[in-house]
Amino acid sequence: MQLVIIADIDAAKGTSTTSELATEYADNVTFIECDVTNQESVEDTLGKAKDTYGRLDIISNNAGAMMENDPIGTINLNLCGVIRVAAVAMSYMRADKGGSGGIIINTASLTGVKPSYNCPAYCASKSGVIGFTRSFAMNPDFDLHKVRMNCLCPGMVDTPMIQGVLDEDGKEGRVLNFDRFRYAANLPQLKPSAVADVFIDLVENESKNGAAMLITVEGPPRDIEFPIY
Ligand SMILES: NC(=O)c1ccc[n+]([C@@H]2O[C@H](COP(=O)([O-])OP(=O)(O)OC[C@H]3O[C@@H](n4cnc5c(N)ncnc54)[C@H](O)[C@@H]3O)[C@@H](O)[C@H]2O)c1
Ligand SMILES: CCCCC[C@H](O)CC\C=C/C=C/C=C/[C@@H](O)[C@@H](O)CCCC(=O)O
Secondary structure, three states: OOOEEEEEOOHHHHHHHHHHHHHHHHHHEEEEEOOOOOHHHHHHHHHHHHHHHOOOOEEEEOOOOOOOOOHHHHHHHHHHHHHHHHHHHHHHHOHHHOOOOEEEEEEOOHHHOOOOOOOHHHHHHHHHHHHHHHHHHOOOOHHHHOEEEEEEEEOOEOOHHHHHHHOHHHHHOOOOOHHHHHHHHOOOOEOHHHHHHHHHHHHHOHHHOOOEEEEEOOEEEEEOOOOOO
C-alpha cells in the first residue's frame, strides 16, 4: 500500500488538497504543515512521517517560489530548502543507518540551465539544485546508503505559481520585468501531469540516478547532457 504525506507551508491549501485525495485514497494521505526554510519544522515533519509510516521511501522536494524582490530568500527557499529536506530525509532513508534506501527527487527548472535576465536569483537557485543533485548522486557511498537522487527541469507549467506572479503582487517585483514575464507566461505551457509522469518514471527506473530531466512542450523529456571534464 502506498502512503503519502503532503507537507506545505500553506495549511489551508494542504488540508483541502488532502481532503480531495481522501475521497479516493481514504486515510492513506495525511497533511503536515511544514516550512522548508526552518530546520526545526523540517525535522518535525519528517520525524512525524517516519513515526506514522515506519519508513520513508520517496521524497518529492518541490517547494519553491519566484520572488526577485527577495533574492536571498529565494536561495533560502529554493536551494537551501532542498538541501535541508534532503539532509534530514537521508538520516531516515540511509540503508546503512536502519533505513531502506529510496529516492529523493528535487524540482529544479529549465531556468537552472537556461538563463533568464528576468529572474536571476530564481535561476541561480535552480542551477544550485541541479549541481546539488548531480554531485550527491555521484558519491561512491551510494553502495552503502542506497538513496538515489534526481531533479526535474520543467519549462513553464500551468500551476498557481505563474498566476501568482501575473496577479497584482507580480507587479511588486516578483520578476524584474513584468511585461516580459506576461509575454512568456502566454506561450504554451506544460500540464502538471507531464511533470508527474517523469517523476514516476524516475522512481521506477533505477538506472537514472543523478539525471537532470529536461521537460518542455517542444519534445519528449530527456536527460540533460553536461560537459565532462
Ligand atoms: N510552474 C512552473 O512553470 C514551474 C516550472 C519549473 C519549475 N517549477 C518549480 O516547481 C515547484 C512547484 O511549483 P508550482 O509551479 O507547483 O507552484 P505552486 O506555487 O503551486 O507550488 C509551490 C508550493 O510551495 C509551497 N511553499 C512555498 N514556500 C514554502 C515553504 N517555505 N515551505 C514549504 N512549502 C512552501 C507553496 O505553498 C506551494 O504549495 C517549485 O519549486 C517551482 O520553482 C515551476
Ligand atoms: C512564476 C512562474 C515561474 C515559472 C518558473 C519556472 O521555473 C519556469 C521556467 C521556464 C521558463 C521560464 C521562463 C521565464 C521567462 C521570463 O523570465 C521571461 O520574462 C523571459 C523573457 C525572455 C525574453 O525576453 O526573451
